Amino acid sequence: MEGSAMKSRLSNRIRLMLVFVLFLALPGVLHADIVYLEKGGKVEGKIIKKDSDGVVKIKTIYGVVEIQEDNIERIEKCESVFDLYERKLKETPKDDSEARFRLAEWCREKKLKTEAKKHLKEVIALSPDHEKARTELGYEKTDKGWQKKASVKKKKTASTTAKKEKSKSRKLARKKKKKKKSSKPAKPVVKTIRAGCNVYLLWCTKTKEAAVIDAGGGASEVFQLIEQNKLKLTKIIITHGHGDHVAALSSISGRAKNAEVLAHEKAPVRGATRKVKEGDTIKVGTLTLKVLHTPGHTPGSMCLYIKSGKILFSGDTLFKNGLGRTRSASDRQMIIKMIKEKLFVLPDDVVVYPGHNESTTIGAEKKHAR
Numbered sequence: 001m002e003g004s005a006m007k008s009r010l011s012n013r014i015r016l017m018l019v020f021v022l023f024l025a026l027p028g029v030l031h032a033d034i035v036y037l038e039k040g041g042k043v044e045g046k047i048i049k050k051d052s053d054g055v056v057k058i059k060t061i062y063g064v065v066e067i068q069e070d071n072i073e074r075i076e077k078c079e080s081v082f083d084l085y086e087r088k089l090k091e092t093p094k095d096d097s098e099a100r101f102r103l104a105e106w107c108r109e110k111k112l113k114t115e116a117k118k119h120l121k122e123v124i125a126l127s128p129d130h131e132k133a134r135t136e137l138g139y140e141k142t143d144k145g146w147q148k149k150a151s152v153k154k155k156k157t158a159s160t161t162a163k164k165e166k167s168k169s170r171k172l173a174r175k176k177k178k179k180k181k182s183s184k185p186a187k188p189v190v191k192t193i194r195a196g197c198n199v200y201l202l203w204c205t206k207t208k209e210a211a212v213i214d215a216g217g218g219a220s221e222v223f224q225l226i227e228q229n230k231l232k233l234t235k236i237i238i239t240h241g242h243g244d245h246v247a248a249l250s251s252i253s254g255r256a257k258n259a260e261v262l263a264h265e266k267a268p269v270r271g272a273t274r275k276v277k278e279g280d281t282i283k284v285g286t287l288t289l290k291v292l293h294t295p296g297h298t299p300g301s302m303c304l305y306i307k308s309g310k311i312l313f314s315g316d317t318l319f320k321n322g323l324g325r326t327r328s329a330s331d332r333q334m335i336i337k338m339i340k341e342k343l344f345v346l347p348d349d350v351v352v353y354p355g356h357n358e359s360t361t362i363g364a365e366k367k368h369a370r
């Protein structure tokens with residue numbers, strides 16, 4: 001009885017192994033979640049269920065695979081809205097105004113405002129009398145044909161001078177407010193997007209210049225934030241060359257054509273346009289990020305320190321309650337040395353934004369290391 005149970009368990013295991021090999025041989029067949037296994041390898045598919053007893057069910061193109069949670073290193077949610085959009089865009093015929101309109105509606109639902117507007121304009125280029133598209137773009141039907149609502153309104157109000165005066169004084173007040181704002185010192189703002197790794201959007205409040213730190217996913221969220229806050233993405237900084245930190249690099253840099261892509265000179269980052277080394281500085285508006293080369297997790301790992309804002313981006317070198325994985329005893333010695341000599345010398349109240357999991361402070365990690 002026991003023997004046959006063991007046999008069937010073994011054959012199950014072999015079947016699973018086979019599936020893994022197949023997936024390794026067919027990378028990127030299915031754009032969905034990627035489940036990285038503790039012992040290496042990965043399974044691509046859609047996570048459909050996580051049982052209370054710790055079994056994760058993944059729908060793959062070969063059927064449903066079950067994996068015990070303990071065997072999973074981490075899970076990467078892969079298809080972002082932007083990936084989906086790219087796929088939909090390819091599938092939508094260019095000359096079909098209705099299909100183009102449906103695409104625009106989908107973009108609007110997903111809050112891809114720029115894309116939605118672009119496709120609405122395509123719709124009215126194809127069929128100028130498309131009422132819904134016209135309305136969404138802010139047109140009104142007048143006896144002279146379709147006209148932008150704003151211009152219709154302007155004509156209506158132009159005659160009343162009182163209103164004009166009002167708007168003048170409002171403008172003045174706005175200008176005053178702006179002046180007040182710009183005399184404040186620049187502050188760094190950091191937003192965290194949890195994707196394949198922690199993707200950080202950092203910006204300078206003074207110049208509205210922004211940088212993405214690590215690009216493991218979340219491209220659509222990044223660009224939503226950029227649009228919402230009227231930012232200009234000028235830098236994409238990669239803390240090290242691991243796949244989970246660069247998975248969305250091409251889709252982010254593809255949408256921010258003028259942004260520099262920076263990585264350490266020892267980090268193999270495809271698409272990097274500028275290599276940096278220990279002590280170099282990177283400007284994001286009025287903010288200065290200092291490069292701290294911290295090998296150990298990888299030879300090209302680096303941390304970025306903003307002294308004025310008391311912020312450290314630590315990549316996979318320092319985490320909350322621990323340090324990054326290493327492959328050998330000497331690498332482990334190296335990462336510990338780097339943390340002690342370059343990170344633990346920073347002030348205790350420096351906020352640490354790591355490559356995965358929650359943020360922490362230098363003081364808390366110093367205590368933990370003791």
Ligand SMILES: [Zn+2]
Nearest residue numbers: 240242297316
């Ligand atoms: Zn890593």
